[in-house]
Structure formats: C-alpha cells, structure tokens
Amino acid sequence: MRKITDIVIHCSATPEGKDFGAASIDRWHKERGWAGIGYHYVVKRDGTIEPGRPLEKAGAHVAGHNANSVGIVYIGGLAKDGKKAKDTRTPEQKTALRTIVAEMRRRFPEARVLGHRDFPGVRKDCPSFDVRTQL
Ligand SMILES: [Zn+2]
Numbered sequence: 001m002r003k004i005t006d007i008v009i010h011c012s013a014t015p016e017g018k019d020f021g022a023a024s025i026d027r028w029h030k031e032r033g034w035a036g037i038g039y040h041y042v043v044k045r046d047g048t049i050e051p052g053r054p055l056e057k058a059g060a061h062v063a064g065h066n067a068n069s070v071g072i073v074y075i076g077g078l079a080k081d082g083k084k085a086k087d088t089r090t091p092e093q094k095t096a097l098r099t100i101v102a103e104m105r106r107r108f109p110e111a112r113v114l115g116h117r118d119f120p121g122v123r124k125d126c127p128s129f130d131v132r133t134q135l
Pocket residue numbers: 009010011061116126127
C-alpha cells in the first residue's frame with residue numbers, strides 16, 4: 001500500500017437534487033482522457049458509498065497531491081442553477097461521509113482530513129463546506 005498523508009473531500013460539482021454515481025463519474029473522467037474515475041469513493045445522495053479507483057492506486061483529484069492521498073467525493077455541491085457553490089449534502093450523505101472518513105482514519109491514522117479547497121493555490125469552492133470543522 002502507498003503512504004497516505006491526506007484524506008481529501010470533494011463534491012462532484014453537480015446541481016442540487018441530481019443523482020449520479022461512480023459509473024457516471026468514471027465516464028466523465030474518461031471523456032477528459034483520464035484513466036477512469038479519479039476518486040476512490042463516491043457518496044451518493046441516498047448515502048450509498050460506491051468504490052471508485054482502487055485505494056492502492058494514486059487517484060486524480062487534487063493537483064500535485066495525488067500520490068499520497070485518498071479522494072472521496074459526494075454527489076452535489078452546486079445549487080440548482082448549476083453554478084453557485086452550495087452544501088447540498090443530504091442527511092444520508094453526512095452520515096456516510098462520517099462513516100467513510102472514520103474508516104480511512106482508522107486505516108491511515110496519521111493522515112489529515114481536508115477539503116479540496118484547503119490546499120494552497122486551489123481556486124475552487126470544492127467541496128462547498130468546511131471539512132475541518134464538520135468532519
Ligand atoms: Zn474537488
């Protein structure tokens with residue numbers, strides 16, 4: 001297993017209320033020319049946690065920090081207009097995010113838990129909520 005120093009939370013930057021999963025993201029990322037889904041876990045609106053890229057493999061989710069991180073994405077993060085950043089997590093997603101983050105913390109006790117936007121130089125709102133105070 002590679003060394004994990006960061007557990008990174010993302011949103012899928014899709015409009016509130018729209019349901020997607022790992023298969024859709026895999027397709028979108030292939031369309032960008034990537035080797036399939038760049039995240040390791042996907043948290044759907046109903047709280048289902050779907051596996052993405054295998055943990056053993058580096059993801060493609062945070063520039064310059066993929067080698068030693070795990071990427072977790074929840075579906076949502078934008079208001080219904082598809083533009084404005086919004087914390088659209090359902091109660092089921094909040095619970096599921098806590099579950100998967102707790103599991104990752106157990107497995108990688110020295111890793112930090114951060115939002116994508118907490119990395120220096122990131123000009124995005126992703127994941128549209130404050131990971132450090134809420135997870
Ligand atoms: Zn992100």
